Ligand SMILES: Nc1ncnc2c1ncn2[C@@H]1O[C@H](COP(=O)(O)OP(=O)(O)OP(=O)(O)O)[C@@H](O)[C@H]1O
């Protein structure tokens with residue numbers, strides 16, 4: 011391999027091996043966050059869309075923690091998203107307007123639900139996992155629908171007014187505070203997740219996903235680990251939901267809908283699961299696709315979602331990031347032969 | 349009270365016909381087909397079109413719904429599903445949800461989002477008094493057909509050569525293959541047949557369950573509960589589970605309208621706590 | 635040999651396991667003294683793996699008790715028994731296909747050290763864990779493959795990794811379920827050498843079909859037939875016993 015190529019794509023590292031490099035920041039990663047921040051000034055007219063992307067990315071990141079790392083398939087991840095949204099929305103509606111406190115409450119509430127439901131989710135086979143995750147989301151939706159005196163039911167929860175973030179930044183109609191706020195939350199939680207997945211705890215999740223019989227035989231309380239990550243992921247999703255409620259100042263039953271759970275699955279596999287960055291890339295791609303396709307045929311957006319799911323399974327596992335990796339390897343192969 | 353029991357029974361029987369195909373394909377190939385409800389929807393809409401546009405008799409729609417969806421199932425199985433057998437449950441879930449979404453929007457596109465109504469033939473309408481219970485004729489008809497089907501299925505499974513091959517394949521596909529049983533063929537046939545049953549269930553259920561593009565998603569949880577509770581190794585398990593679910597659901601919604609819709613979730617949770625492997629039969633998906 | 639101390643490191647009392655009508659483990663009572671070099675032999679389907687699964691908590695016995703260092707562990711989950719010093723290898727590899735050998739062993743070491751819940755500092759910066767895992771890799775001769783996904787490394791090396799993972803737990807009792815199963819003749823000795831080199835502080839139970847290897851390794855032997863203990867005793871005695879040959883030649887088992 012020529013010198014310059016090996017500088018761009020360092021091959022297998024020496025001494026402690028790849029492992030030591032895995033957690034190191036890649037320049038592209040830093041570039042991404044700088045760009046994301048710069049968009050605040052570069053795209054001042056699309057901040058509402060960018061805000062939604064950041065929230066969706068956080069939601070997908072949460073799913074990645076349980077699906078991509080721990081291998082738990084969920085058909086109802088919207089349960090936590092929706093619960094977080096309602097908690098944050100209701101708090102703000104009833105006078106507790108501090109965004110950060112609201113988010114913490116949303117995360118705690120959703121995390122608690124995650125903790126409680128995890129014991130059911132982790133009990134059975136994949137089939138029962140699907141049933142329980144779907145069921146929990148349906149129960150919440152039914153509850154939100156029945157208790158319309160509190161939640162506003164089908165009309166949605168209005169009157170959500172937010173105080174300034176950290177007492178300093180008022181929300182504005184252009185969405186610049188909203189975007190900056192969501193992006194900051196996403197960034198912090200991404201950092202935490204990044205540490206988490208490279209830590210022994212995170213690596214152990216991948217091990218459990220690979221072979222839980224072996225982890226048990228290694229002395230690992232496998233279920234406890236899964237309960238932990240399920241709870242953390244639920245809290246993440248709750249915070250994402252809370253962000254949506256706070257930045258759009260509205261909550262509707264839609265936050266608990268089945269399509270939301272399915273969409274986030276698509277986002278994750280579209281970007282590439284088990285990579286963290288897949289969640290973010292997927293969210294960007296998904297929202298751009300939505301922006302484009304929904305403009306042409308707004309009614310039949312769902313059809314394209316379905317088609318994308320089928321196509322990804324049949325042709326492109328690994329998602330966009332997998333594709334990028336393949337391209338890179340191909341290029342590297344060319345470089346090696348040159 | 350007895351009327352409720354009866355309605356619940358009819359509802360449960362319907363669930364059984366809708367879900368049993370799914371149970372068999374899951375048991376046979378360990379394949380989770382969340383798009384099963386889409387076949388039922390196809391049967392239902394076929395009926396709507398045939399009856400409302402072409403004036404075909406409801407009684408003809410029953411076999412038509414079965415044959416058309418069975419055919420559809422066979423085609424999709426050979427062209428698409430066949431690529432999914434070795435894949436992970438996640439892939440199967442993504443794939444079948446994708447199909448559901450496509451089916452839902454296609455129906456929405458061609459038929460609109462509204463609830464579809466069919467007019468049952470006069471002979472099936474009204475109520476009769478049976479042993480002092482007032483019974484809907486159509487409910488009776490549904491129970492009759494479904495019972496007939498259940499018995500026929502049981503006979504096919506227990507008495508025919510195909511049935512014994514199928515049972516062997518469900519028990520252990522690899523061993524069955526080793527015994528010279530063509531597991532792939534069996535699966536194709538079963539898949540088509542199960543889809544057909546779902547389609548027939550869709551025809552029968554159009555009036556009772558309601559029919560709109562959201563059908564496959566709305567009933568997904570019911571199917572999952574039926575096969576989780578009932579298991580996939582016998583037909584009796586899903587049968588009993590369907591009846592239990594049907595009666596509990598109908599009774600719950602009647603007596604406790606405010607919380608009745610939570611009954612099936614309560615059942616789901618209780619069963620999971622009490623017997624994670626399902627009430628009847630051994631573990632479901634391997 | 636040192637005389638066996640009072641309390642055996644591992645003991646079963648009337649252990650039974652039924653799979654439906656099939657009795658896979660039938661009233662097995664045996665005692666494993668500290669420092670044992672014990673072999674468990676028996677024809678295919680005799681119930682050897684089932685016994686290991688019962689001992690390690692993968693399966694729950696239908697009846698009977700299991701004691702580890704004198705403590706009743708019958709109802710403890712697998713991972714608790716490992717924490718109490720009971721480790722095993724699997725007849726069929728149970729590894730993490732996507733992880734590398736180094737990652738696998740780092741996790742095993744971290745778990746033993748109680749550091750597996752650390753959630754901030756990356757694995758790659760935990761020198762103490764990496765060093766110990768690296769040493770293990772060296773010792774078992776799989777250092778070259780340290781950074782390749784386990785699924786891609788040679789089968790024989792996977793077998794060695796299987797042992798390394800068990801060793802990383804620093805067990806006091808190690809159950810080896812056909813550690814050389816499926817390994818080509820030439821490499822089998824390498825694996826058995828690793829086993830033979832283990833210190834006396836580890837009590838060993840080896841399941842193995844190759845009688846030559848068994849007699850080279852074991853001081854004592856139990857023979858399992860149809861789920862029941864057929865006979866047990868010093869290796870030389872078992873080797874001489876005509877009934878054992880009979881069992882292995884596939885004739886009707888003789889019940890003693
Ligand atoms: N989970 C199970 N369910 C039902 N039967 C089982 C199960 N596990 C093992 N068996 C049966 O129990 C018996 C003992 O099996 P086991 O694997 O313990 O034998 P083994 O002595 O380890 O054989 P081998 O030398 O081939 O490894 C066999 O008849 C096997 O088919």
Ligand SMILES: [Mg+2]
Pocket residue numbers: 682683684725811
């Ligand atoms: Mg064995």
